[in-house]
Amino acid sequence: MDNPLEKKRNLVGFIEIFIIAAVVLLARILFEFDAPKVFSEGGVTFSAVLLKFLNNYSLVILAVLLDLILIYVITRNLSYGVAPVKRTLMEFGGIAIISIIIAFLQRIMMMNKPFALDVYMLMSLIVAFFINTICVTLADLICYNRWKNRQALDLAVKMRSQANYKYQLLKNQLNPHFLFNSLNVLDYLIHTDQNRASDYVKKMANVYRYLLAMDDRTTATLEEEMEFVKQYVDMMHERFASGFDVDIDVDRYYYHYKVVPCSVQTLIENAVKHNVVSEKNPLPISVSVKDDYLVVSNPLHPKIESSGKSGKGLDNINEQYRILFNADIIVEKGDADFTVRLPLFR
Amino acid sequence: MYLFSLTMNNRLNTAKGFLIILLFALAHAVTCFLTHGTRLGDGIWLTILTIAMVFCLIRFYHSPFDVFLGLAFMAVFAGYFLGSSGARWMSCAKPGWGIWNNVIVTSVTTILLGTAVLLVVQKKKR
Numbered sequence: 001m002d003n004p005l006e007k008k009r010n011l012v013g014f015i016e017i018f019i020i021a022a023v024v025l026l027a028r029i030l031f032e033f034d035a036p037k038v039f040s041e042g043g044v045t046f047s048a049v050l051l052k053f054l055n056n057y058s059l060v061i062l063a064v065l066l067d068l069i070l071i072y073v074i075t076r077n078l079s080y081g082v083a084p085v086k087r088t089l090m091e092f093g094g095i096a097i098i099s100i101i102i103a104f105l106q107r108i109m110m111m112n113k114p115f116a117l118d119v120y121m122l123m124s125l126i127v128a129f130f131i132n133t134i135c136v137t138l139a140d141l142i143c144y145n146r147w148k149n150r151q152a153l154d155l156a157v158k159m160r161s162q163a164n165y166k167y168q169l170l171k172n173q174l175n176p177h178f179l180f181n182s183l184n185v186l187d188y189l190i191h192t193d194q195n196r197a198s199d200y201v202k203k204m205a206n207v208y209r210y211l212l213a214m215d216d217r218t219t220a221t222l223e224e225e226m227e228f229v230k231q232y233v234d235m236m237h238e239r240f241a242s243g244f245d246v247d248i249d250v251d252r253y254y255y256h257y258k259v260v261p262c263s264v265q266t267l268i269e270n271a272v273k274h275n276v277v278s279e280k281n282p283l284p285i286s287v288s289v290k291d292d293y294l295v296v297s298n299p300l301h302p303k304i305e306s307s308g309k310s311g312k313g314l315d316n317i318n319e320q321y322r323i324l325f326n327a328d329i330i331v332e333k334g335d336a337d338f339t340v341r342l343p344l345f346r
Numbered sequence: 347m348y349l350f351s352l353t354m355n356n357r358l359n360t361a362k363g364f365l366i367i368l369l370f371a372l373a374h375a376v377t378c379f380l381t382h383g384t385r386l387g388d389g390i391w392l393t394i395l396t397i398a399m400v401f402c403l404i405r406f407y408h409s410p411f412d413v414f415l416g417l418a419f420m421a422v423f424a425g426y427f428l429g430s431s432g433a434r435w436m437s438c439a440k441p442g443w444g445i446w447n448n449v450i451v452t453s454v455t456t457i458l459l460g461t462a463v464l465l466v467v468q469k470k471k472r
Binding site: 031087 | 397413416422
């Protein structure tokens with residue numbers, strides 16, 4: 001369904017482009033029909049005035065330098081693709097100012113009534129405007145090319161990072177240890193309770209189905225992620241019994257918000273991996289929403305022996321949030337508890 | 347129009363870009379042939395077509411319109427100078443060809459300018 005806001009934005013963009021096109025057409029018409037009249041009134045041709053200007057090397061170098069500074073300032077303050085008309089107006093304004101300065105300097109150097117606004121001044125202005133427009137345009141195109149190359153490189157880096165993240169996810173879930181433990185639990189359940197075994201297989205299938213579904217998606221809704229987390233936690237309960245307890249307190253209002261797939265599951269997995277999990281002292285893990293952040297928190301029951309690398313999973317999640325949402329996750333490690341805040345986006 | 351939509355194949359996209367350029371070259375040639383001898387001349391119409399070509403190429407590649415002014419300006423004025431000089435030269439070389447000198451020069455100039463614009467706006471290979 002077409003978004004009216006999108007339609008309005010497209011119409012505004014079209015009008016802006018039409019204005020720019022009209023300006024170029026006007027410049028062309030003036031150059032072909034009106035400029036020759038000005039030059040013939042002065043008794044010279046455009047080429048003659050242009051050659052005289054180009055023979056003044058110091059002035060040409062000054063004009064080029066000013067043009068480069070103009071492009072540098074505009075490019076630093078206004079990125080490409082943000083506001084084309086504003087950028088165009090800034091360039092036009094800059095070219096006009098530089099042309100006036102150069103035209104005046106040329107007259108001063110010629111010591112020929114520098115402040116007289118006669119036809120010769122107009123000719124100098126036209127030539128200066130023409131030269132500066134070419135310089136600014138060329139410099140702008142070079143900067144644009146560099147920006148385009150940087151965009152292509154950034155995109156390649158992002159795609160590589162995302163592919164790496166998905167690879168790590170799949171590697172973790174297809175990890176022989178995870179599969180081995182899951183199959184061990186399944187084997188136990190088959191002999192003790194076939195109904196539970198059947199449920200366990202379904203949950204396992206749902207877990208892997210979610211992973212495969214996320215393979216060609218960059219974000220998941222909070223609802224999808226919570227459903228996946230519940231399946232995963234149920235599987236983990238079969239292994240750890242009541243050694244840990246996950247309390248999910250997420251209002252349905254936030255269900256359509258976006259998260260990085262498997263981010264919450266990774267945090268819960270980390271909590272279980274790095275803390276003591278026992279029925280005597282269950283590890284409580286809470287998942288809630290506060291101030292537009294999804295908060296996953298658990299008290300610290302550190303294991304005596306460290307199990308595997310720490311921090312890599314969090315780094316991967318943070319990297320994905322930076323790429324997708326340009327935001328960082330917040331990790332708070334206190335004396336007694338460990339909290340990770342994932343930003344939520346619509 | 348699916349014919350002029352961007353694909354994942356860079357070669358196909360380049361081919362489509364050149365097709366756009368060729369279509370505009372044809373339009374330039376026809377316009378020059380029809381309007382060169384008129385009172386208004388062919389300059390304004392060819393300018394409009396050149397600006398339209400730059401617009402279409404930028405739109406085809408979904409490039410930002412920040413460089414539209416620069417590219418349109420360069421294409422229009424380069425086209426004017428190259429076209430005028432080229433037509434003068436062709437008339438000296440082949441005076442008997444008449445209007446066809448202008449048509450040929452217009453087409454060649456359009457293809458050259460279009461190629462230059464395409465090289466600027468096309469996306470880098472991934």
